[in-house]
Amino acid sequence: MLKAQNISYSYDDGTKALNNIDFEVEKGEMVALLGENGAGKSTLFLHFNGIYKPDSGRILIDGEELEYDKKSLLKFRQKVGIVFQNPDDQLFAPTVEEDVAFGPLNLGLSQSETQKRVSEALKKVGMEGYERKAPHHLSGGQKKKVAIAGILAMKPEIMVLDEPTAGLDPKGASNILKLLYELNNEGMTIIISTHDVDLVPIYSNKVYVINSGEIIKSGTAKEVFSDIGLIRNANLRLPRVAHLFEILDKKDHFDSIEDYPLTISEARHIANDLFNH
Template sequence: MTNLLEFDNIHYAYPNCRESLSGVTFSIKKGAKVALVGPNGAGKTTLLLMFNGVLEPSKGRVLFNGEPLQYNSRSLREVRKKVGLVFQNSDTQLFAPTVYQDVAFGPLNLGMTPDEIRATVTRSLAAVGLSGYEKRPPHQLSGGEKKRAAIAGTLAMEPEVLVFDEPTSSLDPAGAADLMELLDELNSQGKTIIISTHDVELAYLWADQVILVNKGTVIHAGTPEEVFTDPALITSSNLRMPAVLEVYTELVSRQMIGKTGSPKSVLQLVSSLEQISSKPKIDRAPGTITVCNVDATGVEDIKVWVTHNPGHKRGAMGARAKNIAVRESISLDFSYGVIDKGILRALVGESSLLLTPASMVPHVFRRVETYCRESGNTICVLPMENARTAPKTGE
């Protein structure tokens, strides 16, 4: 991957204030999932506002695709097509009488025809799971729906990069999990995703690059493992270690398990514990994981499959899949952390059906394949179209 965005010795001070950013340098690869992590007041929001030129550094350069940002109107208009910013408070971004008009605002200003605007708005709302919301007033939406509407408005500009300021703030745990799944889906479609957060659990599990910020400087930029397994870095940033790492570190210190690599999830921690368990393993075949691409499978086919396979646990990833489950009264056993939960069920001999959009299907196969390679377990993953002829678990 090549560098898409670069910050080169960035300094910035608000009027009559001391510097908010001082000597900030880092780079971001195309297609990355990046978390700017730090306590409140660390300078994260100031950094975000520089990604598409809302703020101009007092010293240093911001580069996009190797070219320094220019701060004239024409250049800024071009960079803001490519780098979309979604604010923490969605109410500051939603201002039109209806959702349709809000999402159409950017394309309208780009000079698109009415037919082009209609197609773009329809596509953007479908991407965030808000099809059918076109006539809804934004103030009548829930917090999660407002966030999705704001994202749709940004997607309508067809950016390469999406930048989010505290994306899960004000959302309940289920809403936050839904939103992060949406960001994963957008990333799987090739978009670079950058978020600011002080939620170490979220950053450790989700990001593939963490930029640790405190007091206006970048303390460290690296993988989540590099950042969150260094107690000195965490302490100096007034943060704490993710819970799964705390448990793992304590187990290692008590010599209850060996150093097997820092677990990123409950699934990986359970696998480490199983490897040293003195309890005999139950001799049974693992369950299977069936993947249903909801973008290519008819609703009636899904319902028939569910009826014919009542013993399968069911999970859904992404807004479209979850909306289908709700609309068709398909009960779900898990709606977040779906892949790991499917793997955990398979390890105890239970099979699962995962409903997912087309863009996330390869991700499911890769995730299970990676787990099997690292753990030595074997779990069969089946596309739904082949599942009816597959042997039942244990046969």
């Protein structure tokens, strides 16, 4: 459905940000782009609907190549909606209702159709009743939901979210991920970037690992996290569940409990996480 082929990109100062990136997402998938901060996740995402233009390579949706004229950009941006890491970069209108309505109105939709979409989108993210609130008075999690509603109101085929749980407390992060899971179950294609490895095995059909502007691994969560050396070379860690399995697999190599790499409290923390999931 969405393909990035041989994407390379350098910043104005000549710094190489992306190097020959290949990335592919099929309709209905939830795909994670995993990498440490500064690995190139956000830069790649900004190519998906033409905010950035690559130095070389191309972006395709349903086999159609993105051109950078106004007509092509508008068409692609209707299909691919991006939710930025910091919702304050996306929310600017005086009220929640006006913010969510901005996209549909710019598509040339009528006031009645726009109002219908705004109501549906806010209900979907659990923010009905906040229409007249000022976005800057909302909590971090509420701002994220409004930013997502603004994209939903455009009715895209693909939603791209840059670090969707960044800055949220555990409950807020859980609410956002539950929402994304529901949207994906309803058929929306979801792409998320994250450095939180514990999220990836739970939600993702496919995982790409990016490091220093290059895709260094792709596959299922099991395939990716089985390559322990690669994960650690990318300055990431194993998810808690995978780390626990690694320890259990190596238990015969330790002479005593003092040699185990986890403390009792850390082991209990992992066990609680596994129980809760």
